[in-house]
Amino acid sequence: MQGKERGGRGSLFVISVHISGGLGNQLFQYAAGLALARRLNTGLRMDARKFASTDASHEDPSARPLRILDLHLPFRDLCTSVEEKSLRRRWNLAKNFHLPKSWLGFHTDPDHRFSPKFLSLPDGTRLQGYFQSELYFAEIADEVRRAFQPQDSSLIAAIDARLATLRRDNRPLVSLHIRRGDFLNITAYDAMTGADFIDRATAQFPGADFLVFSDDLDWCRTHFADRTHVYFSPFMRVLEDFFAMARCEHNILAKSTFSWWAAWLNTQPGRRVIAPKIAMEEKPKWGGSSPDYYPSSWTLL
Secondary structure: HHHHHOOOOOOOOEEEEEEOOHHHHHHHHHHHHHHHHHHOOEEEEEEEEOOOOOOOOOOOOOOOHHHHHHHHOOOOOOHHHEEEEEHHHHHHHHOOOOOOOHOOOEOOOOOOOOOOHHHHOOOOOOEEOOOOHHOOHHHHHHHHHOOOOOOOOHHHHHHHHHHHOOOOOOEEEEEEEEHHHHHOOOOOOOOOOOOHHHHHHOOOOOOOEEEEOOOOOHHHHOOOOOOHHHEEEEOOOOHHHHHHHHHHHEEOOOOOOOHHHHHHHHHOOOOEEOOOOOOOOOOOOHHHHOOOOOOOOOOEO
16 A cells, blocks of 8 residues: 555556756656556656755765755655665666566667657556657646646746846847757767857847856856846856746757757747757757757747
């Protein structure tokens, strides 16, 4: 009976999903797990052993916080240490003896593309991967949008009030995301968006103001100093930046799951999304180089 109580939906088993990476990756992983749990009428638990706490102050300075717990999730349980050890033993067994991961209950996304096999996975499956496509959770899109709202109900109102002070003369406000940080060290693929993309993307919105969000605002202020109608995020917290992007009229993305999700969660009427076109690969190195990554309604430049 303990399994039923923890699953919360009358099942002896639950779906477990390995949570890793920054907020954007965490959202893709959780959304895929939630969709599978709903399809099977079962529960969902997160294996978050890579995260020592919900802030970045613990002993590993490179570790990212488990920010997803700041959202209004329908399933919030984390795997117990016993469950985590069991999952780790099964994974290592498959790895060391070169067994198919599926034999031991795992489902991965080695090709970084949506697989129809996902729709027929059984209860008790452990999801291990990134699952970077809305195809995994399209059937529960409305629930995902409700789930990925802040736990702090006052946050959106405070963001809207701050954005209102930035809007001028009824000009639309367009978020412009510039991702630098760890992307500067990526060599496996072209992770950066250049000035040419920014020029073409901003040209799509004549008469607009642009609000820059970045992990390196000092660099942005220097490099955008000669651009007109460009302003910089006044927010101090990552979640504030995230939801402020989602509250702008339109979105210009970096090659980043962070701004992907901010745009996907944006429900502003007439909202347009401009994203950097990424070279498609026969064997994608990451989800962004898969044709399943961007929704078909977004404009790629």
